[in-house]
Structures are given as C-alpha cells and as structure tokens.
Amino acid sequence: MTASRSATGSAPARRPAPGTRPSTTRPVDAVTRVLPDGTGDLVGAIPAPTGVLAFVSGGEGLVGWGEHARLTITGPGAADRIAAWFADVVDGLRVRDEVAAAGSGPVAFVSLGFEDDDESVAVVPSVVLGRRGGVTFSTSIGTPPLAAPVPVRSPGQVRYSDGALSAAGYAGAVRAALARIAAGEVDKVVLARDLHARTERPVDERHLLARLAAGYPSCWTYAVGGLVGASPEMLVRRHGRTVTSRVLAGTAWPGGTGASSSAALMTSSKNLSEHGYAVASVARALGPVTETLAVPDVPHPLVLANLTHLATDVTGTLIADAPGALALAASLHPTAAVGGAPAAAARRVIRELEPVRRTRYAAPVGWLDTHGDGEFAIALRCGQVSGTSVRLFAGCGIVAGSDPAVEARESQVKMLPIREALEG
Numbered sequence: 374m375t376a377s378r379s380a381t382g383s384a385p386a387r388r389p390a391p392g393t394r395p396s397t398t399r400p401v402d403a404v405t406r407v408l409p410d411g412t413g414d415l416v417g418a419i420p421a422p423t424g425v426l427a428f429v430s431g432g433e434g435l436v437g438w439g440e441h442a443r444l445t446i447t448g449p450g451a452a453d454r455i456a457a458w459f460a461d462v463v464d465g466l467r468v469r470d471e472v473a474a475a476g477s478g479p480v481a482f483v484s485l486g487f488e489d490d491d492e493s494v495a496v497v498p499s500v501v502l503g504r505r506g507g508v509t510f511s512t513s514i515g516t517p518p519l520a521a522p523v524p525v526r527s528p529g530q531v532r533y534s535d536g537a538l539s540a541a542g543y544a545g546a547v548r549a550a551l552a553r554i555a556a557g558e559v560d561k562v563v564l565a566r567d568l569h570a571r572t573e574r575p576v577d578e579r580h581l582l583a584r585l586a587a588g589y590p591s592c593w594t595y596a597v598g599g600l601v602g603a604s605p606e607m608l609v610r611r612h613g614r615t616v617t618s619r620v621l622a623g624t625a626w627p628g629g630t631g632a633s634s635s636a637a638l639m640t641s642s643k644n645l646s647e648h649g650y651a652v653a654s655v656a657r658a659l660g661p662v663t664e665t666l667a668v669p670d671v672p673h674p675l676v677l678a679n680l681t682h683l684a685t686d687v688t689g690t691l692i693a694d695a696p697g698a699l700a701l702a703a704s705l706h707p708t709a710a711v712g713g714a715p716a717a718a719a720r721r722v723i724r725e726l727e728p729v730r731r732t733r734y735a736a737p738v739g740w741l742d743t744h745g746d747g748e749f750a751i752a753l754r755c756g757q758v759s760g761t762s763v764r765l766f767a768g769c770g771i772v773a774g775s776d777p778a779v780e781a782r783e784s785q786v787k788m789l790p791i792r793e794a795l796e797g
C-alpha cells in the first residue's frame with residue numbers, strides 16, 4: 374500500500390480541539406459565489422492544457438483547475454481513505470457558500486482504480502466553476518495565482534498501435550470466455566482491450582473535452598488525473614436523499630451485424646440478458662441503502678452518435694444514514710456492466726483472460742462535496758493522457774450467444790469517441 378499526498382497553496386490546517394487553536398493556525402477561505410452573468414461554456418473557461426478537472430453533461434456540471442490538495446493511493450479501502458482525507462482537507466478551510474447546491478463549496482474530483490492495486494487519484498482544486506439548474510457559480514480556495522489562459526492546441530497527427538491485444542487477439546479472448554460460460558463458470562464476463570496512440574504534440578486535455586462534450590452532450594464528459602472521456606453510464610448520483618443510476622449493457626451500431634437498430638436491440642434476447650445482469654447488480658447494491666427504489670422492468674434505447682445502448686434509469690430515496698456518494702460508488706463497483714455475473718467468478722475470469730491492466734478505466738470517476746452529495750460515472754470511452762501518449766480502453770459484455778468477431782468490432786466502435794476527439 375502506498376500513499377502520497379500534497380497540498381499546494383496554503384497548507385490545509387487541521388482543526389484543533391476547541392480553545393486550543395494555536396495563534397499560528399489560519400484556516401484558508403473557500404468562497405462560493407453566484408456568477409450573475411455566467412452563461413459561457415464551462416470547458417472553454419479552463420485556462421491550462423493539463424491538470425484539468427471536469428465532470429460536465431449538457432452544458433452543466435463542474436470544471437476545476439489548480440491543486441489545493443492531491444492524494445494518490447493504492448491498496449484496499451481507497452474510497453474510505455479518500456473520503457477521510459477530503460474531510461481533513463475541508464477541516465482546514467473556512468467555507469462560505471452562498472449557493473448551497475450539490476457541488477457548491479469545496480469539492481474533490483476522484484478517479485478510483487479498477488482493482489485495489491490500481492492507483493486512485495483525488496484532487497481538491499483551488500478553482501471550481503459550476504453550473505446547476507442554470508445557475509453558474511465559482512468556488513475559490515485561498516487566492517489562486519492568476520495566469521494568462523493558454524490557447525487550446527490540437528495534438529496534431531495521431532499514430533495508433535495495438536495494446537496488449539490486437540482485434541484478432543481480443544476475438545480469441547472472447548472465444549475463451551465463451552468456453553468458460555459454456556462450462557457454467559460464469560453467466561456474463563466483460564473483457565477489455567487497450568490501444569496506444571502517439572501524438573505529434575503533447576495532448577491538450579481541453580481539446581479532447583471540448584470535442585467530447587460537443588459530440589456526446591448526453592454523456593458525462595470528464596477529466597481527472599489525465600483520464601479523459603465521455604461516459605454514457607452514471608454509476609451513482611446522490612443529491613440529498615435522491616439517488617439515481619443509469620445502467621447500460623447491450624449495444625448496437627449502424628453496420629453492426631444482428632441487432633443494428635434500436636427496435637432490434639430491444640428484442641434481442643442476447644442483449645436483454647446481458648442488460649439484465651447489470652440492472653440486477655445495481656438493484657442488489659442499492660436495495661439495502663434505499664427506502665424506495667424504482668427499477669423499470671423494460672430498458673429504453675439510449676442513442677449516441679456512434680452507437681445505441683440498452684439503458685435502465687434506476688431512482689431511489691436513500692435511508693437517513695446512507696453513505697455518501699463516493700462510498701456508494703465504491704459499493705456498486707464493479708457492476709455487471711464492467712465486471713460480470715456472478716461477480717466474483719467474473720473477476721477471476723477477467724484476471725485470467727484479459728492481459729490488460731485496467732488502471733482507472735471502468736472504475737468510478739466523478740466528484741463529491743462536503744455534504745456527501747456527488748456524481749460518479751463509470752470511466753468508459755476514455756484515454757489516459759500522458760504528454761504525447763494516450764492509452765485508450767474499451768470492453769464488451771460477453772454472454773452465451775456473443776459472436777467474437779462482432780465483439781471485437783464493438784470494442785473498436787467504443788473507441789471512436791476518443792479517437793475522433795484526438796484526431797479532430
């Protein structure tokens with residue numbers, strides 16, 4: 374288990390016992406204000422190409438920059454440790470919040486590792502720009518340095534090379550998974566692959582965000598710790614006592630074989646069964662922490678620019694002492710949308726058949742605030758950016774009846790959003 378932590382700007386002070394605050398302890402101001410004429414593009418306001426923080430959908434959400442505090446950890450219990458660290462950081466702040474909405478006040482952007490030994494990242498930005506219900510607001514911690522905005526630059530030419538598995542290698546792994554399904558070991562398993570991209574110039578994360586947000590407005594476009602993507606899948610959103618989750622599984626695209634239209638997808642028994650496992654895993658995890666939970670019997674088609682998914686929107690009312698958004702996200706992860714069913718057997722099959730380290734792909738990514746509210750998508754349709762190198766990921770749910778060649782093609786279609794954003 375490793376941990377590294379840093380706090381930039383004024384160091385967050387721990388709150389001493391009442392009456393014992395040393396005269397040298399100075400809480401740092403965290404001020405949230407409404408911006409009366411704030412109607413501009415959130416992503417367009419980010420001033421620098423890297424260290425970008427974002428979680429936006431349909432023009433609303435949060436973007437952040439500057440690091441007031443950062444934590445990178447590996448090992449078990451990452452979500453709990455990040456929540457405790459965030460509480461500690463907030464202890465050193467004097468919070469004034471005139472907005473008092475989900476996401477106002479200090480927030481931590483968080484990207485968890487897929488496995489315990491994958492690194493998790495959390496950042497409390499010194500500046501947040503947010504919009505919710507048409508109200509735009511900003512949160513500043515301390516006095517963030519003013520710097521002239523750097524113009525957005527395209528990454529230039531992009532060259533791709535296979536990751537751990539070529540498309541043909543991936544089809545082979547799918548065949549092996551089908552044999553494990555036929556043997557009765559698992560009902561569903563999600564197998565992932567990666568692809569490497571090299572760009573002419575260092576990638577400006579804002580270049581990707583702007584294109585992803587424009588092309589996929591119904592998705593959650595995110596950036597945390599260099600992981601940039603546009604996810605169609607909301608793992609969990611907690612606003613007060615209301616909890617929602619958008620569960621996806623089952624995919625079709627123009628030119629795909631079999632279920633290539635929404636109507637065909639809605640009647641494909643292979644896709645419906647694949648979807649059912651994912652919905653059941655979310656309902657099972659939310660059941661114990663909700664007073665009411667509405668789970669539609671029938672999914673609806675979610676049409677995106679590159680493909681269509683089967684989607685189920687689950688809504689509930691949390692019990693009074695329900696966990697915060699990050700703890701809820703950790704308890705849901707991995708759903709059968711990115712793991713499989715039964716969960717433990719699927720994880721074992723993934724470890725055996727998937728020669729890809731997922732790092733933070735397919736794990737919760739989002740933000741939490743000081744009230745326990747937050748939004749966590751599943752980190753899908755993404756690339757991990759590091760200078761001129763980008764690692765792209767995609768995976769597909771395999772059930773009895775899956776066709777290896779079609780799944781290999783589906784993995785390529787799922788990489789299109791991030792490829793087009795890089796090349797655009």
Ligand SMILES: C=C(O[C@@H]1C=C(C(=O)O)C=C[C@H]1O)C(=O)O
Pocket residue numbers: 563606621622623624682710711735753754766767768769770771787
């Ligand atoms: C695993 C991914 O996507 C998941 C798998 C899906 C499927 O197999 O039909 C659909 C949506 C996601 O839940 C991915 O995009 O990498």
